[in-house]
Amino acid sequence: MAAFSLILSLTLGFIIIFTLLLSSSLLLSNKRHRFKLKQFIASIIPNPKLPLLSNTACLISFYKNRRRLLSWYTDLLSESATQTIVVHRLWAPRTIVTANPDNVEYILKTRFSNFPKGKPFTELLGDFLGVGIFNVDGGQWSVQRKLASHEFSAKSLREFVVKVLEDEVSKRLIPILENAAENGGVLDMQEVLRRFAFDTICHVSLGIDPCCLDFSRAPPPLAAAFDAASEISAMRGAAPVSAVWRLKRALNLGSERELKEAVKLVRGCVDEMISERIKNGGGGGGGSGGGGDLLSRFLGAGLEDEMVRDMVISFLMAGRDTTSSAVTWLLWLLSGHRGIEKRAVEEIASIGDTTQRQLGFDDLKEMNFIQACLCESMRLYPPVVWDSKHAAEDDVLPDGTPVSRGDRVTYFQYGMGRMEELWGPDRLEFRPDRWLDRAGSVKKVSPYKYPVFQAGPRVCLGKEMAFIQMKYVVASVLSRFELVPVRPETPAFVPLLTAYMAGGFNVRVRRRRGQE
Secondary structure, X not given: OHHHHHHHHHXXXXXXXXXXXXXXXXXXXXXXXXXXXXXHHHHHOOOOOOHHHHHHHHHHHHHHOOOOHHHHXXXXXXXXXXXXXXXXXXXXXXXXXXXXXXXXXXXXXXOHHHOOOOHHHHHHHHHHHOOOHHHOOHHHHHHHHHHHHHHHOOHHHHHHHHHHHHHHXXXXXXXXXXXXXXXXXXXXXXXXXXXXXXXXXXXXXXXXXXXXXXXXXXXXXXXXXXXXXXXXXXXXXXXXXXXXXXXXXXXXXXHHHHHHHHHHHHHHHHHHHHHHHHHOOOOOOOOOOOOOOHHHHHHHOOOOHHHHHHHHHHHHHHHHHHHHHHHHHHHHHHHOOHHHHHHHHXXXXXHOOOOOOOOOHHHHHOOHHHHHHHHHXXXXXXXXXXXXXXXXXXXXXXXXXXXXXXXXXXXXXXXXXXXXXXXXXXXXXXXXXXXXXXXXXXXOOOOOOOHHHOOHHHOOOOHHHHHHHHHHHHHHHHXXXXXXXXXXXXXXXXXXXXXXXXXXXXXXXXXXOOOO
């Protein structure tokens, strides 16, 4: 069996290399002109006169920029007159990548029905998310969206979330930071925040406490399985040839076998909770107004158990690593901009002594500067760097780019946050004031210019909940502690399903002056 696996791996490796070598070139397309192949090759290889390199230009460029793909795509979009490029690959649909707000609005709103997620996307996450709201289109999406929208607008859910945050912060997060400050050891804040986020979202979604913030024991099986399923699903999307992971899935080998086992465990856990909840009569008590977790609310709406399970798993994925990623990068940015951090601390202090009392929803609403800091951090380091749709029919984007049926159309949040045309010459600077008006209130910015929470009919339902959680954590940490990074260099930004900080965010924790 081992020999067979080795032979299969070598064969698959050969297929990948052979396919990449035959990849056709990446062309830059825009309304005013299209860069000729010769011009593009000239920008990536020393001698553009070698015609045999034309078919491998894309491969060469990808290889040269493999450690800076996000910056490379951003550079290409910046050079395009309309911030749009078109990628041609052999044996694959075209991929249109855009950082143009007009195009984004057209895709996410104006022609929403023509740009669903599409089968190529839903297949990537289908084994994990099933028929959950983030992985379906059409009628299945509409039913779930209507229910979720109703529940997320309920005051009782907001109050429930704040109560969960109170418990997790006061009983788990703060004691961990207090201990680190006392002992002087190094703490990986990214890992702490990821565990905190998983505990919180499990409370909100499932009504359970997985105790991930208890570092005295290994993460629970549910958390480990969730990590594995998320990572392997992301690897599918990064594979240069989808036939590779499809073959591995068919043969139940390697990472696909791990994915199958992880998904079985995650679904089994949630199915068991559903059965137990129904058995105990908890399926109807948590509906709107009941103040319960999402599982109880969705069961109370009368949906099929499978759909409820997949909806809850979808919200677990969406609510876990996104908020922890955003807060991690903000705390890192503030550690290098102490003047901005001081203003944030002053805003928290102006609300009252938050170290002596719990933060309320009204307190969080007043934190405009902290919200501006979060918006600015997510502009530079968005938790999700891109999102793709697939054209149902032929179309033409507002900038004149033709779209063929089946084309993948991707809007690139990471690149959009770095476009000079959108944010000015100081686009690479961390400047929260760009989000505030003269009165100190948070400006309204077009979601098509800043699609971090998506936009249009599929705009993120958990946006308000995310800001509540992020503000609560940031205020609780900053009012008590100062974080000092161990590494002086800028950490690498790694995009998977959710972006993270390579190597973690290792810090030493100091009590803030006045909190000794």
